Amino acid sequence: MTSYHLDHLQHLETEAIHIMREVAGEFERPALLFSGGKDSICLLRLAEKAFRPSDLPMPLLNVDTGHHFPELNEFRDRRAKQLGARLIIRTVEEAIAKGIATVAAGEISRNRLQIPTLLAAIEEFRFDCCIGGARRDEEKARAKERFFSFRDAFGQWDPKNQRPEIWNLYNGRLNPGENMRVFPLSNWTEMDVWEYIQREKLEVPSIYFTHRRQCVRRGGQWLPVNNLVPPKPSEEVRDLVVRVRTIGDIISTGCVESPAATVSDIIAEIAAARVTERGSRADDKSSEAAMEDRKKAGYF
Amino acid sequence: MTVPIDILRFNTCGSVDDGKSTLIGRLLYDSKSLMEDQIEALERSADITGGGQINLANLTDGLRAEREQGITIDVAYRYFATPRRKFIIADTPGHVQYTRNMVTGASNANLSIVLVDARLGVIEQSRRHTAIASLLRIPHLVVAVNKMDLVGWSEQRFFEIRAQFEEFLPRLDIKDVKFIPLSALNGDNVVDASPHTPWYVGPTLLGHLETVHIASDWNLQGFRLPVQWVNRPNNPTDASLHDFRGFSGQIAGGIVRVGQKVLTLPAGVVTTVKEIWTYDGKVKEAFCPQSVTLVLADDIDISRGSMIIGADYLPGCTTELHAEICWMHPRPLQAGKKYFLKHTTHTVQVIVTELVNQLNVATLETEDQPEALAMNAIGEIRLRTAKPIVFDGYGTNRLTGSFILIEQGTNATVAAGMLLPPRETVKSENGDYVI
Numbered sequence: 001m002t003s004y005h006l007d008h009l010q011h012l013e014t015e016a017i018h019i020m021r022e023v024a025g026e027f028e029r030p031a032l033l034f035s036g037g038k039d040s041i042c043l044l045r046l047a048e049k050a051f052r053p054s055d056l057p058m059p060l061l062n063v064d065t066g067h068h069f070p071e072l073n074e075f076r077d078r079r080a081k082q083l084g085a086r087l088i089i090r091t092v093e094e095a096i097a098k099g100i101a102t103v104a105a106g107e108i109s110r111n112r113l114q115i116p117t118l119l120a121a122i123e124e125f126r127f128d129c130c131i132g133g134a135r136r137d138e139e140k141a142r143a144k145e146r147f148f149s150f151r152d153a154f155g156q157w158d159p160k161n162q163r164p165e166i167w168n169l170y171n172g173r174l175n176p177g178e179n180m181r182v183f184p185l186s187n188w189t190e191m192d193v194w195e196y197i198q199r200e201k202l203e204v205p206s207i208y209f210t211h212r213r214q215c216v217r218r219g220g221q222w223l224p225v226n227n228l229v230p231p232k233p234s235e236e237v238r239d240l241v242v243r244v245r246t247i248g249d250i251i252s253t254g255c256v257e258s259p260a261a262t263v264s265d266i267i268a269e270i271a272a273a274r275v276t277e278r279g280s281r282a283d284d285k286s287s288e289a290a291m292e293d294r295k296k297a298g299y300f
Numbered sequence: 301m302t303v304p305i306d307i308l309r310f311n312t313c314g315s316v317d318d319g320k321s322t323l324i325g326r327l328l329y330d331s332k333s334l335m336e337d338q339i340e341a342l343e344r345s346a347d348i349t350g351g352g353q354i355n356l357a358n359l360t361d362g363l364r365a366e367r368e369q370g371i372t373i374d375v376a377y378r379y380f381a382t383p384r385r386k387f388i389i390a391d392t393p394g395h396v397q398y399t400r401n402m403v404t405g406a407s408n409a410n411l412s413i414v415l416v417d418a419r420l421g422v423i424e425q426s427r428r429h430t431a432i433a434s435l436l437r438i439p440h441l442v443v444a445v446n447k448m449d450l451v452g453w454s455e456q457r458f459f460e461i462r463a464q465f466e467e468f469l470p471r472l473d474i475k476d477v478k479f480i481p482l483s484a485l486n487g488d489n490v491v492d493a494s495p496h497t498p499w500y501v502g503p504t505l506l507g508h509l510e511t512v513h514i515a516s517d518w519n520l521q522g523f524r525l526p527v528q529w530v531n532r533p534n535n536p537t538d539a540s541l542h543d544f545r546g547f548s549g550q551i552a553g554g555i556v557r558v559g560q561k562v563l564t565l566p567a568g569v570v571t572t573v574k575e576i577w578t579y580d581g582k583v584k585e586a587f588c589p590q591s592v593t594l595v596l597a598d599d600i601d602i603s604r605g606s607m608i609i610g611a612d613y614l615p616g617c618t619t620e621l622h623a624e625i626c627w628m629h630p631r632p633l634q635a636g637k638k639y640f641l642k643h644t645t646h647t648v649q650v651i652v653t654e655l656v657n658q659l660n661v662a663t664l665e666t667e668d669q670p671e672a673l674a675m676n677a678i679g680e681i682r683l684r685t686a687k688p689i690v691f692d693g694y695g696t697n698r699l700t701g702s703f704i705l706i707e708q709g710t711n712a713t714v715a716a717g718m719l720l721p722p723r724e725t726v727k728s729e730n731g732d733y734v735i
């Protein structure tokens with residue numbers, strides 16, 4: 001007898017495919033935010049599952065902060081090419097040059113600056129919907145996020161005024177200038193993502209695996225040594241065997257000491273891990289409400 | 301580590317201060333689902349606001365606005381896993397005015413936990429939450445009698461509360477109910493069995509969540525595929541794909557097999573399933589809730605919003621609808637107003653023709669012909685759609701029996717609707733289907 005039973009990954013997968021297809025059905029000009037990070041790698045596979053044998057009915061969009069790990073950009077470009085997908089890149093550098101984004105005195109991080117860059121790209125291509133790889137388990141403010149997250153004409157998220165989401169019926173209706181962010185991986189955890197990468201045999205950028213790197217101790221974390229914020233003489237620098245759990249900019253992504261060389265190693269490590277993955281991102285650590293503030297301003 | 305085998309979705313409801321947040325915090329804490337930095341953040345906020353005491357409730361009180369007001373204002377989702385199962389918690393708030401959030405959090409749930417403060421027993425909120433769980437046809441209910449430490453672990457008190465529930469449960473539509481005495485604050489009967497309740501022989505809360513049978517919560521009778529997206533590669537070079545035309549969607553009920561006869565609605569045309577495509581290859585059969593792409597034997601006019609169904613269990617197909625709804629918007633519902641109705645993958649214009657009654661959730665009595673349905677009201681209405689919709693009663697199929705109403709202009713989602721069974725199903729006449 002056949003068992004008509006789906007395991008947890010198959011459940012998460014069919015839910016995400018359903019959401020991808022709702023986007024294709026309800027929006028005129030959707031885009032898929034693809035960074036080359038592990039979550040968006042899963043998104044791409046889900047898009048293939050949703051739309052093959054057709055071409056993906058949406059371009060890929062990436063906001064390049066100029067502070068990306070080079071390994072990540074190399075992977076991003078290669079993967080887009082493999083899929084035959086159109087990849088649109090808009091850079092913070094260019095946004096600054098055009099006056100779209102303005103650097104505050106002494107501001108080095110590009111976290112805030114990627115917001116106006118993204119909003120300008122949305123306007124330029126008149127995207128009405130951006131699919132993103134955010135998960136609710138990443139952070140407390142995200143825990144309240146909807147699958148279809150409505151953004152007003154200023155790109156803002158209003159946590160008190162969200163559309164109720166009932167059953168699998170998503171309300172994608174928009175007025176001109178308004179926008180939707182859609183998060184098919186909402187219900188996935190870090191563990192689910194890695195198990196899916198394993199099951200689907202997906203390639204991921206090399207920095208997720210163990211490697212040697214010069215790291216500097218800063219804000220209770222090991223950050224990669226880089227030219228943007230070079231180590232001060234007072235700071236401790238060490239040559240470590242590390243990997244990254246979540247990829248942000250090179251100046252804010254914490255490295256964890258790890259010998260994990262394969263996806264199975266990573267899964268075993270997470271199963272035993274005692275620190276959540278956002279614990280290794282300096283940009284969220286500053287304040288518990290940090291993420292919430294950025295989201296209200298239009299961060300994805 | 302064994303891989304978790306399936307997912308249980310549940311929601312928690314209770315009035316303010318019944319201990320929901322503490323209970324969820326306790327489940328995460330005792331099942332060792334918390335990480336070092338989360339515990340660290342808890343301890344940090346304990347020093348600032350809690351006089352040094354860790355407050356488990358802080359784990360789920362996410363947003364700043366809430367922290368400032370000291371209340372949970374929306375639905376928050378939490379995830380944890382044990383070696384037996386993965387869990388998705390929808391934390392839904394208990395204020396009277398937030399019924400809409402409970403409906404939101406509970407609509408996909410396999411199970412609802414209704415919290416009761418052992419000192420207070422059943423109050424109006426307990427009845428309201430149980431009624432909503434019943435209305436939404438949530439298959440399993442747990443009544444968590446919390447704060448048992450404050451009533452001296454009294455067996456008699458526990459059974460009094462159970463009897464209070466049993467007075468109104470028969471009037472509701474819930475098949476599986478479990479009563480568990482616990483203390484969220486101290487962790488008794490949450491993850492570990494309590495030494496204080498020797499008279500209680502049932503499972504702990506987590507034990508129950510890990511073992512309750514949910515495999516039958518999906519509908520495997522009566523094949524339904526609401527078409528989401530027409531898959532047309534238009535590939536000029538690959539001959540095998542040149543004429544490919546597939547209908548993609550998530551199966552909303554039943555099982556489909558290659559060679560099976562299916563009916564396409566609202567076209568009313570019968571055809572057979574030629575192929576079932578997935579990214580991982582063609583398959584011989586597929587079932588609810590899988591996402592697939594069907595290729596049919598005949599060229600039929602099908603688009604997003606059409607439904608492909610098995611001809612063994614026939615649905616209704618009409619413009620005149622009768623439904624129970626929960627109203628979710630500050631502007632009340634009035635008869636005569638036009639809305640958009642989204643049902644499966646189909647959005648149509650609709651006019652509300654009659655407000656039939658309103659349910660008083662405190663007494664479970666209905667009042668006929670209300671003037672309007674205000675925010676959080678539950679009632680029966682009649683509607684007329686601009687085009688026929690293909691549906692089942694919500695009691696038979698949650699996915700083909702549910703809809704939302706969307707206000708025109710603001711695009712706000714204003715109601716959740718559950719369709720009553722069709723009075724007539726589509727009929728076969730000489731092999732053709734009349735609708």
Ligand SMILES: Nc1nc2c(ncn2[C@@H]2O[C@H](COP(=O)(O)OP(=O)(O)O)[C@@H](O)[C@H]2O)c(=O)[nH]1
Binds near residue numbers: 357446
């Ligand atoms: N004595 C006792 N107090 C509890 C118990 N569960 C929760 N509380 C307390 O009740 C209050 C309200 O709990 P909270 O979880 O914030 O309630 P919520 O509003 O339902 O989320 C807090 O002061 C908790 O410490 C319990 O089992 N026993």
